[in-house]
Amino acid sequence: MKSLASRVETLLSAGIDIGTSTTKLVISRFSLMNLAGGTHVPRIEIIDKEILYRSPIFRTPLLSATTIDMIAVDDIVKSEYEKAGVTSDQIQTGAVIITGETATKQNAEEMVHHLSEHAGGFLVAAAGPDLEGIIAAKGSGAYGYSKKTGKSVANVDIGGGTANIAVYQDGRLTGTCTLHVGGRLIEFEDEQIKSISPPVEKLIRQEGWTVQIGDSKYHPDVQKITRRMATVMANVLSKSMTMEDEVLLLGHPPQWSGDVDVIVFSGGVSECIYQLEEENASLAVYDDIGIELASALRREPGLQHYEWKKPNETVRATVLGAGTQTTNISGATIQVESSQLPQKNLPVVEVSFEYETAVGLAKLQSSVEEAIAIYDPGGEGQNFVLYLTDIPYLKFRDIQSIAKKLIACRRLKPDPLQPFIIVLQSDHAKVLGQTLQALEPEQSILCIDQIDIEQGGYMDIGQVLQSGVVPVVIKTLTFHS
Amino acid sequence: MEKELIASITKLVIEKLNQEQPPKEPEVALWSASPKNPAPVEATEQNLERIELKPVRQEAIQRKEQKTHQSRTCSDSLKLEKKEQQLEELRQKTPSRIAVGRAGSRPKTNTWLQFRYDHAAAVDAVYGEVSADVLENLGVFTVHTRVEDKEEYIRRPDRGRQLSDESRKIIKDRCQNSPTVQVVISNGLSAKAVEANIEDVYLSLQQSLNNLKIDMGTTFYVDKGRVALMDEIGEILTPDVVIMLIGERPGLVSAESLSAYMCYKPRKGVIEADRMVVSNIHKGGIPPVEAGAYLGTIVQKILKYQASGVSLVQKES
Known part of the structure; x- marks a missing residue:
């Protein structure tokens, strides 16, 4: 809306890269602004990225050939945050990525998740060779x-x-x-x-x-x-x-x-x-x-x-990419409950509508069944994101039938009460979220839109920002051996 | 666009088409930049054959082309293909008529026909009527302004801002008094906009207000209304918020764009700055279903701050 047009919101982002030989960190600040005209639905975008601090290049501390020295990595991060003048709870977005051969270490997975939990309010754990390449390409220019x-x-x-x-x-x-x-x-x-x-x-x-x-x-x-x-x-x-x-x-x-x-x-x-x-x-x-x-x-x-x-960058390309290029901003008209955020490490299940509502409706149930079989075979309640793509032009009646089908799908989940997370490629989250809410008012729903997934099977969704949007990071979590 | 000019150019084009037969011999593609995908408007003339106009010095050029043809390598055609790909990507980025090629100094026939089609659609939108079925499905009744016909509607905007005496009585009798939100639908300058979008916007808005537990009055349709008509309606029915869903002046990109004008407690003498609008609601703009859902949250905000438009912005910050 108009009221947001002139307002700029800032967001602190961290990038941490734990590589085969070196570990480094950057802190940057994003500025968000509504770029849509006053008579349009708001469109919040990142308009500026300013790098506040670049750490020196550290040797990646190892305990042995197969284990990372987690305490030493922690110390590096802590002392660098101090030098940069930030505290971990100020970090609202960003990524910690474990790259190269370090991703094969025994405690690689533990390491990234540990940092993701402790080094920021919403810092995403990521790993995987394809993602490394993509992030580096964005960081290098x-x-x-x-x-x-x-x-x-x-x-x-x-x-x-x-x-x-x-x-x-x-x-x-x-x-x-x-x-x-x-x-x-x-x-x-x-x-x-x-x-x-x-x-x-x-x-x-x-x-x-x-x-x-x-x-x-x-x-x-x-x-x-x-x-x-x-x-x-x-x-x-x-x-x-x-x-x-x-x-x-x-x-x-x-x-x-x-x-x-x-x-x-x-x-x-x-x-x-x-x-x-x-x-x-x-x-x-x-x-x-x-x-x-x-x-x-x-x-x-x-x-x-x-x-x-x-x-533009050589040795720091990946860390800059992780710190400045991993955050996406959702559409401004979305349906979320801040008590349910952030959501981390959710596998993404894509359902392509192939530009036909009937096709999408027919696919939904089997996709959800498949997803449960893959990600939650033991019924432990591993949640996932339902990502709806290639959606045709939707009438209100189509939205209603999709919402009804989605509710039927939710009942298939081992824990139907956990938040139902729906991500759309097209601008339909508000109406779909409201329709789901109208049908089942007591259930918690996260419905966000205008997210394009280029590559990667996992998603993290951050806390709602003042502008009413949420930061979203799409990533992989592959620890190759 | 002047009518006579259009008529004379169309005549010229048609004469030209009648005179010239498309060349039968295998032709060298001189104008390779033909748009694969004309403007993204529901084109109905896809069955029309593409007619290539012969350039004046065709033969001379052809001879020259043949000479150079052999020396052409396949890298040239690759380059052309790549260029075409890049142009296509540019075309995808805008509904404007860019990179459509030309025939001499004039637009190509397809481009020209598309333009004429869009222009005609815009005219139709202004002079068309909303079909009774659409309004019946929504369960709304119709009232009128002081305007008699379309010509008067266009010439006298002031009369489109007033209800006829009979209509004033009808809404007083039939509508809920002092609702929180009063929705008014009007064809405005595009009947097509209402026909194409109203069902989705309205149902989605209704659901959104329902979810927010905001009370909605009796919706009605005003034939040939203007935005500021909401002031008079505000005085008669005294709602907290009026939402006016009205057809926008059609353009060449879309003839079916709808706007939602909103105002907190509109009365005679309300200044324009206190009105606010969400525009560009149509298939190619804000999806109608999503727009309806968004309007609900704006109404919520208007009620919270008891202001709309510029006053709302001031109170909010």
């Missing part, structure tokens, strides 16, 4: 560049453990891919090889190379390995992977359509390519194949024909 130019831009975020590729065309995600390519896959100590990660071990065996732990760091095979990594990268970007390349693939092969025009490197290894950070003298302290890998990528013939674009 690759996403923005594709939107601006309409080109197909591949962001390659190479950290210590993995390389996460996300391809955007004209601001639309066209695909992702993750490789076991990273600086920390071979570590040195005293001029010797200290460790070789399992995927690289496999590559060495496959190729019949001989390098092993204890060999000199100048062993010729080390260069062969980094060169091979660069070739695989080129093959993946041009979607011409061979059988031999698959040893370095983590998850699915590249699935984007069309060709890549531009490549942007981000992540720790990209720092060795571009050297954008000021204190680049400290690079050698990592004592791993990062620098070798960077130079192999720079020289790789298969990568030369692309346009190379410098990122």
